Amino acid sequence: MKCYYNNPEATAVALKDGWLFTGDMARMDEDGFIYLVDRKKDVIISGGENLYPVQIEDFIRGHNAIKDVAVIGLPDERLGEIAAAIIELKQGCKCTEEEIKSFCAPMPRYKRPRKIIFDDVPRNPTGKIEKPRLRDKYGGASLVTTQTER
Numbered sequence: 497m498k499c500y501y502n503n504p505e506a507t508a509v510a511l512k513d514g515w516l517f518t519g520d521m522a523r524m525d526e527d528g529f530i531y532l533v534d535r536k537k538d539v540i541i542s543g544g545e546n547l548y549p550v551q552i553e554d555f556i557r558g559h560n561a562i563k564d565v566a567v568i569g570l571p572d573e574r575l576g577e578i579a580a581a582i583i584e585l586k587q588g589c590k591c592t593e594e595e596i597k598s599f600c601a602p603m604p605r606y607k608r609p610r611k612i613i614f615d616d617v618p619r620n621p622t623g624k625i626e627k628p629r630l631r632d633k634y635g636g637a638s639l640v641t642t643q644t645e646r
Contacts, residue, residue, distance in 0.1 A: 521548075538627060540569035540577050545606045547579050549627075552607055556581055559599050561589035564617040566625045567609060570636045581609035582630055584617045 497516055499507040510517050519536045533548050540547040549567035556565045564584040569577035585591055593612040600608045613634065618626040631637040 538568075540567070540579050542569070542572070542577050542579060542606065543575040547607055549579070552579060552581065552603070552609065555603055556583070556596070556600065556609075559591070559596070561585050561591040561595075563587075563589075564619075564625075566617045566627060566630055568627055568630050568634065568636050570611060570634060572610075577636075578610040579607070580611035580613060580634065580636070582613045582615050582617055582634070585614065 497511070500510065521533045521536055521539070522530050523533055524530050533550065538549050540549060547567075547569075552567045553565050556562060556567075562583055563586040566582045567579050568582065570580045572578040581596070583591070583596065591614075596612050597608070618629050620626055628637070
């Protein structure tokens with residue numbers, strides 16, 4: 497990649513010393529296998545803990561009433577951010593906030609979503625969750641801007 501078309505600011509952020517910084521976060525296991533964990537801008541920092549929305553989403557998707565789920569960070573006075581799960585139910589299924597909280601009980605307490613929102617999960621034409629739209633809708637957009645400016 498040489499640049500973003502007509503966007504020198506984005507190019508300056510993404511290209512440094514010949515390296516392309518994608519914003520993807522990865523981990524390597526003891527055998528040297530590399531796993532993509534999440535996008536840096538999507539990480540939620542709650543009470544000093546890093547929460548990776550993809551891990552939480554993968555867990556919640558195991559519930560049989562859930563069609564889709566997206567986890568975003570929302571502002572919180574005490575913790576800085578909290579995890580909020582936007583949940584889209586399958587046609588004809590019903591589920592309550594308490595049922596979702598009970599389902600999430602096996603997860604470590606700090607990873608559990610503190611806010612449950614039942615709504616459609618928007619996806620773009622390539623199938624990617626449109627988290628910026630959700631952040632705009634639910635008030636978490638300013639958090640990503642603050643984190644990426646650090």
